[in-house]
Amino acid sequence: MSEILSVRHLSVTYTDSTPTIPAVNNVSLSIHDREIVGIAGESGCGKSTLINAILQLLPDSIVDMEGDVLLNGQNLRTLDRESMRRLRWMKISLVPQSAMNALNPIMTIEEQMRRIMEAHWEAARPGEIVARIDETLEMVNIQRQYKKLYPFELSGGMRQRVAIALALALRPDVVVMDEPTTGLDVIVQRGILMEIKRLQKQLGFAVCLVSHDMSLLIELAQTVYVMYAGRIIESGPSRDIYRQGRHPYTRGLIACFPPLQGSQRTVEGIPGSPPDLGQLPPGCAFHPRCPQAIPRCTDQSPSLVNVRPQHAVACHLHTPDIPSDLVEASHDRA
Amino acid sequence: MRYVRRRLIFYLIAFWTSITLNFLIPRLMPGNPAENLMMRMHGKISPYALKALEAEFGVFQHANLAVQYWRYLIALAHGNLGVSITYFPIRVSTVIGQSLIWTLGLIGTATIISFVLGTWLGIWVAWHRHTAWDRLTVPVAMFTSAFPYFWLALIVLYVLGFVLGWFPLSGAYSNTLPPALTLPSIADLLYHAALPALTIVVVSLGGWILSMRNNMIPSLNEDYIQLARAAGLKERTIMYQYAARNALLPNLTGFAMALGFIVAGGILTEIVFSYPGLGFLLYQASSNQDYPLLQGLLLMISFAVLLANFAVDLLYGRLDPRAARSEV
Amino acid sequence: MMTPFTASPGDEGEALPSVKPRSARTWLAFVRNRTGLIGIVIFVGFVVLGLLAPVIAPGNPATITMHIMSPPTAHYWLGTTAEGQSVWSQVIWGTRPTLVIGFIAGALTTALSIIIGVGGAYNGGALDDVATMFSNIFIVIPGIPLMIVLATYLHHAGTVAMILVISATGWPFGARVLRSQTLALRKRDFVQAARLTGESTWGIVQRELFPNMISLIVANFLSTIMYAIGAEVSLQFLGLGNINTVSWGSMLYWAGNYQALAFGAWWWIIPPGICIALVGGALALVNRSIDEIANPQLTSAPKRGRLHRGGTGS
Numbered sequence: 008m009s010e011i012l013s014v015r016h017l018s019v020t021y022t023d024s025t026p027t028i029p030a031v032n033n034v035s036l037s038i039h040d041r042e043i044v045g046i047a048g049e050s051g052c053g054k055s056t057l058i059n060a061i062l063q064l065l066p067d068s069i070v071d072m073e074g075d076v077l078l079n080g081q082n083l084r085t086l087d088r089e090s091m092r093r094l095r096w097m098k099i100s101l102v103p104q105s106a107m108n109a110l111n112p113i114m115t116i117e118e119q120m121r122r123i124m125e126a127h128w129e130a131a132r133p134g135e136i137v138a139r140i141d142e143t144l145e146m147v148n149i150q151r152q153y154k155k156l157y158p159f160e161l162s163g164g165m166r167q168r169v170a171i172a173l174a175l176a177l178r179p180d181v182v183v184m185d186e187p188t189t190g191l192d193v194i195v196q197r198g199i200l201m202e203i204k205r206l207q208k209q210l211g212f213a214v215c216l217v218s219h220d221m222s223l224l225i226e227l228a229q230t231v232y233v234m235y236a237g238r239i240i241e242s243g244p245s246r247d248i249y250r251q252g253r254h255p256y257t258r259g260l261i262a263c264f265p266p267l268q269g270s271q272r273t274v275e276g277i278p279g280s281p282p283d284l285g286q287l288p289p290g291c292a293f294h295p296r297c298p299q300a301i302p303r304c305t306d307q308s309p310s311l312v313n314v315r316p317q318h319a320v321a322c323h324l325h326t327p328d329i330p331s332d333l334v335e336a337s338h339d340r341a
Numbered sequence: 342m343r344y345v346r347r348r349l350i351f352y353l354i355a356f357w358t359s360i361t362l363n364f365l366i367p368r369l370m371p372g373n374p375a376e377n378l379m380m381r382m383h384g385k386i387s388p389y390a391l392k393a394l395e396a397e398f399g400v401f402q403h404a405n406l407a408v409q410y411w412r413y414l415i416a417l418a419h420g421n422l423g424v425s426i427t428y429f430p431i432r433v434s435t436v437i438g439q440s441l442i443w444t445l446g447l448i449g450t451a452t453i454i455s456f457v458l459g460t461w462l463g464i465w466v467a468w469h470r471h472t473a474w475d476r477l478t479v480p481v482a483m484f485t486s487a488f489p490y491f492w493l494a495l496i497v498l499y500v501l502g503f504v505l506g507w508f509p510l511s512g513a514y515s516n517t518l519p520p521a522l523t524l525p526s527i528a529d530l531l532y533h534a535a536l537p538a539l540t541i542v543v544v545s546l547g548g549w550i551l552s553m554r555n556n557m558i559p560s561l562n563e564d565y566i567q568l569a570r571a572a573g574l575k576e577r578t579i580m581y582q583y584a585a586r587n588a589l590l591p592n593l594t595g596f597a598m599a600l601g602f603i604v605a606g607g608i609l610t611e612i613v614f615s616y617p618g619l620g621f622l623l624y625q626a627s628s629n630q631d632y633p634l635l636q637g638l639l640l641m642i643s644f645a646v647l648l649a650n651f652a653v654d655l656l657y658g659r660l661d662p663r664a665a666r667s668e669v
Numbered sequence: 670m671m672t673p674f675t676a677s678p679g680d681e682g683e684a685l686p687s688v689k690p691r692s693a694r695t696w697l698a699f700v701r702n703r704t705g706l707i708g709i710v711i712f713v714g715f716v717v718l719g720l721l722a723p724v725i726a727p728g729n730p731a732t733i734t735m736h737i738m739s740p741p742t743a744h745y746w747l748g749t750t751a752e753g754q755s756v757w758s759q760v761i762w763g764t765r766p767t768l769v770i771g772f773i774a775g776a777l778t779t780a781l782s783i784i785i786g787v788g789g790a791y792n793g794g795a796l797d798d799v800a801t802m803f804s805n806i807f808i809v810i811p812g813i814p815l816m817i818v819l820a821t822y823l824h825h826a827g828t829v830a831m832i833l834v835i836s837a838t839g840w841p842f843g844a845r846v847l848r849s850q851t852l853a854l855r856k857r858d859f860v861q862a863a864r865l866t867g868e869s870t871w872g873i874v875q876r877e878l879f880p881n882m883i884s885l886i887v888a889n890f891l892s893t894i895m896y897a898i899g900a901e902v903s904l905q906f907l908g909l910g911n912i913n914t915v916s917w918g919s920m921l922y923w924a925g926n927y928q929a930l931a932f933g934a935w936w937w938i939i940p941p942g943i944c945i946a947l948v949g950g951a952l953a954l955v956n957r958s959i960d961e962i963a964n965p966q967l968t969s970a971p972k973r974g975r976l977h978r979g980g981t982g983s
Contacts (some may be wrong), residue, residue: 062571069472095573103571108564111583113590113661122582123572157662173572355806362810390898480704482952483957487949489899491906492921494941499930499938555960597809598842605813609903613925623814624907627821637817642814650809 009210011213012038012061012099012181017074019053019060027071028285030056032237034074038181043214045224045245047260048234051281055104056219056275057234058185061215062101079180096177097127102184106170110158112209116144116169117154120176127177139176146206147172164195168202175206183215188223200227221260225249233257236282236292239311243318253320291323299324344665348654353648358645363636364413368406369456422640423633427625433637436622441641443513444618447534448607449649451541452600458542459549460592464585466550467557478550486547490606494540494613501536508536511615537607537614552595556588563587590661596653604646619645705958712949715944719764726758730915738934746857748936750920751927760940761914766916767898769950770828774835774897779890781836782843787882789844790851792873799846804841816900820909827911835900842896843889850885854878888959891952902945917941 009327030053032249038044048054059065061076063083073155076083078098083091103109111119120140128136141151145308147168158166167187174182187203188196204227207214220225225245232243241254252258259277279296281286288295303323311321422433466475482612502510509532514520518529541557560566561584569579608620615621619638626634718725734753741748743968747756816834823830854860854877863873879886904910905918908926912919920941924930929937 064567066569092573092575096569097573101568101571103564103568105564109568111565111569111587112663113586114582122578123573126572126574126578143525159663173568351805352809354802355809358806359810366818367822370819386983391812439754479957480954483953484946484950486896487946487953489902489906489942489945491903492938492945495925495930495938496942497919497933503930503933601809601811601813603810605903608817609906610815612907623817627817627907630821632822635821639818643810646811647809 009040010037011042011079012039012215013075014057014061014075015075015077017057017060017076018072019056019065020071021056021069022071023069024285026285027309029287030237031060034234034237034239036193036232036239038213038215040180041211042230043216043228045231046215046217047219047221047224047231047257049219049260049281051284052234053237054234055185056237058101058183058215058217061183062095062099074325093127096123096174096222098179099183100174100177100179102167102174102182102187104185104187104189106166107158107163107190109170110166112158115155115157115334116161118147120144120154120173123173124176143172143176143273144169146175146209147202152205163191164199167191167195167199169334171199171203171206175210178210179212181213181215183217185217186219187216187339188198188218201225203227219260221257221263225261228230233260236287237284238292240293240322241320242311243315247315247318251318253295253314253318253325254322255297255299255324257320291321294326342665344658345655348651348658353653356644356647359640359647360409360414360417363640363643364410367632367636368409420639425626425634425637426631427629427634433605433633436634437619437637437641440617440619440622441645443616444607444611444620445645446530447513447537447611447618448541448604448618450534451538451607452545452663454538455542455545455603456549456596459546460553460589462546463553463555463592464580464588467554467561467588468580468584470542470554470558475554479554482547482550484547485543486545486551488544489609490540490544491609491613493544494537494610497536497540498613502640509533513617528542534616537610537616540610541603541607544606545599548599548602549592552599553588553592556591557584560588588658590657592659593653593657597650600646600649604642608642701960702961703962704954708951708954708956708958711947712955715764715948715951716768718761719768722762722765726755726761726929728758728831730754730758730762733863738929738932738937740934741936747940748934750923750937751929751934753933756920756937756940758919759920760944762915763917763920763941764924764944766828766914767901767918767945770832770835770901770916771894771898773831774839775890775894777832777836778839778893778897779843779886781840782889782893783886784849785840786844786847787851787874787878790848791855791870791878797848800844804844804848807838807841808845813900813903816904817907817909820904820907831901831904831910835897835906839893839896839900843893846889847882847885850882851878854881884959884963888956891956895949895952896950898945917945 014034014036017031017034018029021028021030029034032053034057036044036046046054046057056065060070060072061083063076064087072084078094083094084237086094106311110116114122117140120143124131124136124139140154144151144154149165149172153161153165158169161169171187174184182201188199191199200223203214214228216224216228221231225248228245231243231245231248232239233248233252233256235256238274241248241252241257248257249261252261263277275295282292282295288305290306291297291300291304291309294300297304301323307323309321309323309326311319312326313319314325370640384420420434422437425431425433428436462478466478469475498510502508509515513533514526515529515533518526520526520530563584566579566583569583574583607618608623610616611618611620612624619642622634623638623642625631626638731754734749734755736749737751739749739753747760749755750759785800785804789797791879815838819834819837820831823834860877862874863877868876901910902914902918902921905912905916906921906925908922910916910918910922912922918941921938924934924937929935
């Protein structure tokens with residue numbers, strides 16, 4: 008498996024407000040060929056900014072960016088506008104958060120797909136485009152005749168399928184999915200997730216799946232990154248995160264959702280709400296909500312440290328110089 | 342089709358309301374203006390014409406209001422708007438018919454130019470909203486749309502017509518060149534229409550720019566615009582096909598309101614330029630207290646505005662697929 | 670306005686954003702907003718000009734002198750009219766009737782809009798249907814021609830008649846806007862809660878609706894003043910108002926009557942028109958700043974869109 012998308016030490020700061028808002032802070036992640044990578048976190052943790060930064064959608068006038076985004080080894084940050092435009096959707100595409108608003112309300116499904124394809128397949132014959140539209144819609148289980156409809160004539164689930172079809176129309180290498188099932192009922196969610204999994208196997212693209220729903224990520228993704236207040240606070244194979252998540256926040260997230268399959272468990276929440284990115288608390292940003300905070304947490308920011316190969320966590324409880332009995336005790340409580 | 346039918350019914354009701362208003366106004370005014378008019382006209386016009394006036398305004402008739410209203414509607418159905426006093430004994434319908442074409446040509450064309458130009462400028466400044474152009478356009482547009490039409494007409498007439506002598510001072514065509522479908526005549530017509538049209542366009546332009554800009558800016562933040570960007574569509578496509586096409590819809594809805602003001606401004610502009618349209622006629626009718634002509638004009642202007650609005654609604658129905666199913 | 674509610678952990682700690690009035694903050698924002706401040710300064714300037722007319726331009730502005738059609742001189746700053754009256758003095762004194770009619774007609778029109786728009790929407794049902802129907806119809810029936818006809822019947826409408834005519838044709842615009850706002854507010858939780866606790870209709874309107882509509886009502890009032898001034902000046906220009914009082918409109922009427930421009934007397938025509946445009950522009954600026962405060966993305970300053978937002982994330 009080769010690395011297809013690599014984000015290296017990416018930081019994004021919004022400069023259009025005072026104080027400036029550091030929305031993404033030194034984030035590194037990598038996605039391999041045909042891999043599903045999950046990014047977990049609550050609203051306001053910087054997930055959306057991260058997505059937009061990866062896709063180079065943030066205008067220079069409002070953000071300060073550091074670090075690199077490499078797609079197939081090519082640094083997207085150094086590309087000029089036109090090269091970036093050409094690369095979009097051919098190599099990397101997006102399934103946006105709310106398919107309800109992501110489709111142009113006054114264009115038919117077919118026209119929206121056609122316009123995107125025409126922007127990239129400049130030499131294509133109309134027949135090829137039509138054939139591809141039909142083929143892609145069929146892949147997401149939308150009957151051919153529905154392409155003449157407008158978004159408002161479709162159900163929420165169908166709109167979401169259309170959004171997926173749009174993202175797959177040009178068969179990109181990586182598809183970024185931002186909360187792809189938000190606002191849909193559980194049955195429809197389930198169907199769409201299964202379809203994403205099937206399509207991913209069939210077409211062989213890599214997925215960067217962003218969600219607040221930990222159980223969904225653990226089920227679908229091979230690797231999970233947990234974000235809090237603009238930083239990655241834990242990352243590792245999803246199995247490890249699920250069974251041996253170390254960070255109190257990670258465990259809180261897992262406890263929030265019952266697994267899609269399997270036995271019922273009591274659902275716990277994390278008290279409090281995520282901090283304002285413009286006014287982060289000192290030390291570990293999670294300490295005001297953390298049930299196991301120790302004095303160090305209030306003034307020292309923990310860095311991401313490997314606890315096992317491929318499993319890293321940023322938490323003072325898991326840094327080597329903490330007495331091991333305290334760590335054990337905290338594990339028992341969870 | 343259901344949308345078209347609903348709109349049609351609405352405009353029929355609106356037209357019926359304006360007909361009824363037209364019937365009621367002279368009958369509800371204090372001091373019985375129509376009766377005064379009769380007194381004034383006694384001996385000056387034929388007894389037959391006097392009878393016609395009486396019937397029209399219900400003066401000296403002892404029929405009740407309902408019967409009068411019925412007769413009024415019947416007369417209207419026959420296109421009978423009475424006889425003009427200013428142009429006695431020419432029928433009001435004939436007098437209006439001669440002026441209508443000028444107003445349609447002038448105000449109609451100027452409105453379309455202003456709408457298209459203003460909408461396009463609104464799209465453009467919204468797209469470039471972080472630039473100096475936007476910061477300049479907004480206050481200038483606000484200021485120019487606050488000009489009274491007739492005042493700008495006076496200034497334009499003075500500077501471009503009187504001082505510089507580039508354009509004719511009044512009328513719609515040269516006396517030596519009666520309107521015809523020949524090249525010199527058409528050039529002459531355009532030459533005469535230039536200043537009044539310029540006035541209407543300059544004053545009404547700002548409103549279209551501002552409203553299109555204000556519709557465009559929220560539309561630029563819509564998720565589908567962000568998706569179109571992420572999808573690598575060309576900027577022009579995003580600007581016109583995605584953002585502007587959606588932002589145009591509320592602007593068309595605002596057309597109904599704006600049109601009334603533009604027509605009013607156009608009427609005053611016609612008066613300043615002595616342009617022989619409905620507005621100038623309205624002024625004459627008002628000055629001469631020519632009530633039949635006044636009433637006929639009010640009806641005609643209302644009808645024209647309603648018709649234009651209906652046309653815009655039909656356009657809206659074609660541009661917005663949701664309209665066909667809307668409950669409005 | 671809100672993104673679809675998603676059940677994410679920690680949500681229980683967040684309250685819905687308050688829509689209760691925040692007058693202190695709003696006013697502060699208003700003063701900080703340069704657009705609004707410029708508008709207010711110009712508008713207040715004209716009000717002061719009108720109030721101080723006897724001080725700034727003492728004497729009767731209608732006084733006839735021998736210096737007819739004089740261009741601006743050291744004595745007659747803005748020249749004189751065909752009857753030798755000082756244009757400067759007329760412009761200053763003309764502020765009074767122009768603004769007074771604008772204010773009163775604006776207030777009356779806004780009151781009608783509130784009664785019909787808010788009343789209809791709040792009560793709902795057939796009453797609302799009729800009110801909406803009438804508003805929609807009167808929006809498409811052109812107002813100025815109707816005014817000209819009414820004023821002709823009234824033979825040179827006096828101040829009262831003019832105000833009535835303006836209000837009778839101007840109410841539907843505000844009514845429509847206020848109606849939709851009322852409908853939106855009616856559905857909000859705090860209004861529903863007040864209804865459930867058995868608060869009286871008037872109590873709800875007074876305590877819950879008006880405080881949340883005040884900016885809209887003010888904006889509507891200002892645009893109605895603009896409309897009223899425009900209508901008033903037009904009627905006077907056509908000689909359909911009271912042409913014997915000194916106002917900006919009647920100045921232009923007499924200037925037209927004496928063919929001021931044919932004599933090259935631009936100083937007679939330009940000042941009243943500029944004043945009208947300045948007052949109208951100032952009101953538009955204030956309205957715009959109200960809009961900008963309520964809807965910050967309309968400003969020219971760079972702002973980011975929904976997908977971008979860092980602070981509120983997904």
